[in-house]
Amino acid sequence: MKFALFTGCVSQGATRELMVSTKKAAEGLGIEFVEMKSAACCGAGVVGEKSPMLADALNARTFAIAEKQGLDLVTICSTCQGVLKKTECNLKSDPEYMKKINHILSEGGHQYDGEKSRIKHFANILATDEGMKRLRERIKRPLTGLKVAAFYGCYVLRPSKLSDFDNPDNPTGMEDIFAALGATPVYYESRTKCCGFPIVMMNKKASLDMAGNALVDAIESGADCVVTGCPLCHLNLDSYQPEIEKLLEKKYHIPILHLPQLVALALGYSPKDLDMDKHIVSTLNVKRKLQPVG
Amino acid sequence: MTTFRIKRYNPEKQPEPYYEDFQLDIPDGSTLLDCINLIKWKQDGSLTYRMSCRSAICGSCGMKVNGRAILACQRQAVSQVDKDDTVTIEPLGNMQPIKDLVVDFEPFWEKVHKVKPYLQTNEQPPEKERQQAPEQFRLIDDSSTCIMCGNCYSDCNVLEVDDNFLGPAALAKAQRFVSDSRDEKTLERVTELSEPGGIWDCTHCGECVERCPKPAEPFYRIKEIMTVALEQGVHNNNGARHALSFANSVKASGRLNENRIPVESVGIFNIKGLMDLIPIGIRMLLKRKIPPIFHKSIDDVKDVKRIFKELGQ
Ligand code: SF4
Ligand code: SF4
Ligand code: FES
Numbered sequence: 001m002k003f004a005l006f007t008g009c010v011s012q013g014a015t016r017e018l019m020v021s022t023k024k025a026a027e028g029l030g031i032e033f034v035e036m037k038s039a040a041c042c043g044a045g046v047v048g049e050k051s052p053m054l055a056d057a058l059n060a061r062t063f064a065i066a067e068k069q070g071l072d073l074v075t076i077c078s079t080c081q082g083v084l085k086k087t088e089c090n091l092k093s094d095p096e097y098m099k100k101i102n103h104i105l106s107e108g109g110h111q112y113d114g115e116k117s118r119i120k121h122f123a124n125i126l127a128t129d130e131g132m133k134r135l136r137e138r139i140k141r142p143l144t145g146l147k148v149a150a151f152y153g154c155y156v157l158r159p160s161k162l163s164d165f166d167n168p169d170n171p172t173g174m175e176d177i178f179a180a181l182g183a184t185p186v187y188y189e190s191r192t193k194c195c196g197f198p199i200v201m202m203n204k205k206a207s208l209d210m211a212g213n214a215l216v217d218a219i220e221s222g223a224d225c226v227v228t229g230c231p232l233c234h235l236n237l238d239s240y241q242p243e244i245e246k247l248l249e250k251k252y253h254i255p256i257l258h259l260p261q262l263v264a265l266a267l268g269y270s271p272k273d274l275d276m277d278k279h280i281v282s283t284l285n286v287k288r289k290l291q292p293v294g
Numbered sequence: 295m296t297t298f299r300i301k302r303y304n305p306e307k308q309p310e311p312y313y314e315d316f317q318l319d320i321p322d323g324s325t326l327l328d329c330i331n332l333i334k335w336k337q338d339g340s341l342t343y344r345m346s347c348r349s350a351i352c353g354s355c356g357m358k359v360n361g362r363a364i365l366a367c368q369r370q371a372v373s374q375v376d377k378d379d380t381v382t383i384e385p386l387g388n389m390q391p392i393k394d395l396v397v398d399f400e401p402f403w404e405k406v407h408k409v410k411p412y413l414q415t416n417e418q419p420p421e422k423e424r425q426q427a428p429e430q431f432r433l434i435d436d437s438s439t440c441i442m443c444g445n446c447y448s449d450c451n452v453l454e455v456d457d458n459f460l461g462p463a464a465l466a467k468a469q470r471f472v473s474d475s476r477d478e479k480t481l482e483r484v485t486e487l488s489e490p491g492g493i494w495d496c497t498h499c500g501e502c503v504e505r506c507p508k509p510a511e512p513f514y515r516i517k518e519i520m521t522v523a524l525e526q527g528v529h530n531n532n533g534a535r536h537a538l539s540f541a542n543s544v545k546a547s548g549r550l551n552e553n554r555i556p557v558e559s560v561g562i563f564n565i566k567g568l569m570d571l572i573p574i575g576i577r578m579l580l581k582r583k584i585p586p587i588f589h590k591s592i593d594d595v596k597d598v599k600r601i602f603k604e605l606g607q
Contacts, residue, residue, distance in 0.1 A: 013550075160504060168504060206455045
């Protein structure tokens with residue numbers, strides 16, 4: 001399995017542990033990732049607020065790079081995933097528009113064909129038969145006894161027209177992965193909700209209320225930790241957790257892991273290998289539940 | 295036999311809502327609304343809900359089915375049955391129930407009225423109609439299809455925590471006039487819509503796109519208003535500053551500069567806003583989660599800059 005890795009910006013910055021753990025998870029699974037070093041930021045939907053065409057041109061350039069590499073493109077961020085998919089849909093549904101965009105790309109030596117590379121989230125490649133088989137074969141430390149709550153991140157699910165993840169209202173992809181790792185998935189209502197991150201600068205109270213409600217729901221459903229497929233969700237749920245506690249006037253504490261961290265733990269990597277000490281909320285109660293690597 | 299688990303509420307009899315189970319064999323080809331009608335006609339005439347057209351036109355029969363808002367007349371009943379052979383039916387969310395499945399739409403309509411859902415022009419109307427070219431109409435075609443069913447409003451993630459948000463339906467309606475070539479109050483509109491509770495409070499959850507039974511798909515309409523607001527120079531708010539800072543950062547280096555974005559979003563003259571950033575900043579610093587001070591560019595950033603330039607950005 002070989003893919004072009006679209007890292008996204010946040011995994012290079014505020015959640016660097018995501019990149020570290022993605023590399024480990026890939027190594028453990030025998031997946032080869034070729035980093036797309038000349039791909040631009042997906043725009044997170046925000047560049048598209050300024051100019052939809054600009055966002056589409058930048059993302060089409062990214063697709064052209066993956067096509068040139070002859071590889072499917074993998075994201076490790078639900079937001080990147082959704083935004084790239086939206087561009088793909090905009091272009092593929094309008095041949096005239098695609099021509100226009102390609103004209104802009106051509107001067108930089110790029111050309112987007114539309115059929116030579118597909119966009120997949122890291123969870124997507126694991127949730128296939130092949131991915132699951134690999135997972136099961138390579139587990140060195142089943143996560144027995146660990147109760148894990150998925151937090152999907154809006155963009156891998158919605159709008160479902162753009163997503164090839166499973167049922168947007170009742171997905172099971174992440175939970176199936178947890179079960180394959182030996183962990184116990186926790187199903188709770190908020191798992192498909194929004195973390196609130198996109199408006200943390202515009203309406204902080206609403207943003208943190210959203211994050212807080214999801215955390216309370218996960219805790220009350222008995223989860224030991226929450227696992228996200230999106231570093232932006234991670235930022236709101238982890239980095240802002242001390243503020244959320246204050247706002248909701250409740251004391252709670254639940255570690256938030258990135259999906260590749262959970263996968264890599266089961267593959268035998270140590271919490272330290274995965275920078276789990278870089279989180280704002282301590283991950284100690286997850287560490288305590290880990291069995292020795294066998 | 296399928297169980298229809300319906301949330302009942304009649305404050306005249308009992309202050310708390312409760313669930314009641316009805317059993318029904320779903321007749322071939324019937325919609326969910328057909329089944330609810332059968333329950334009302336044959337089992338309990340007091341069951342209360344709104345309906346009219348039975349063909350996804352009037353927007354009356356919005357309700358939550360298995361936790362999500364749908365039009366009962368638009369779905370085959372069998373498609374809504376879960377693995378326990380049950381359909382759970384509740385009133386729409388984010389609005390107060392009045393009786394059973396009927397909710398109070400008053401706040402919904404207030405917000406729609408707030409966006410001035412009518413053409414505003416400076417000149418006297420021409421003798422005949424005000425004309426539009428097909429490509430001008432295309433910009434408002436999708437938002438014109440809204441049937442005011444409230445499904446988007448019911449499931450909006452922001453409205454769950456903040457009543458002040460105008461919400462998806464009102465904002466989709468606002469786009470209908472912001473982008474109307476005949477309307478002459480575009481600047482005033484986008485200025486008002488950029489205030490707290492407006493476009494920039496949308497959290498991009500996409501829930502409204504998922505729930506909308508028509509092509510109105512509010513989230514995309516909200517994005518369109520944002521673009522107009524930025525074009526019109528309405529920049530004095532965190533949302534607009536955030537978008538501009540984001541685009542500038544990608545233009546400069548091909549990627550997001552996470553150190554600049556928070557500061558530029560709250561505005562460098564906004565002392566209180568900047569102070570608010572300090573605790574999170576310190577927390578991130580202590581865990582070495584602050585992105586590198588020397589922001590690195592992507593390879594071949596020149597090409598990215600070229601694309602910006604070519605598109606006049
Ligand atoms: S995308 Fe925006 S308007 Fe639509 S449901 Fe989400 S927060 Fe509400
Ligand atoms: S935008 Fe769609 S979901 Fe919302 S009220 Fe209109 S038709 Fe219903
Ligand atoms: S009854 Fe009119 S939309 Fe369903």
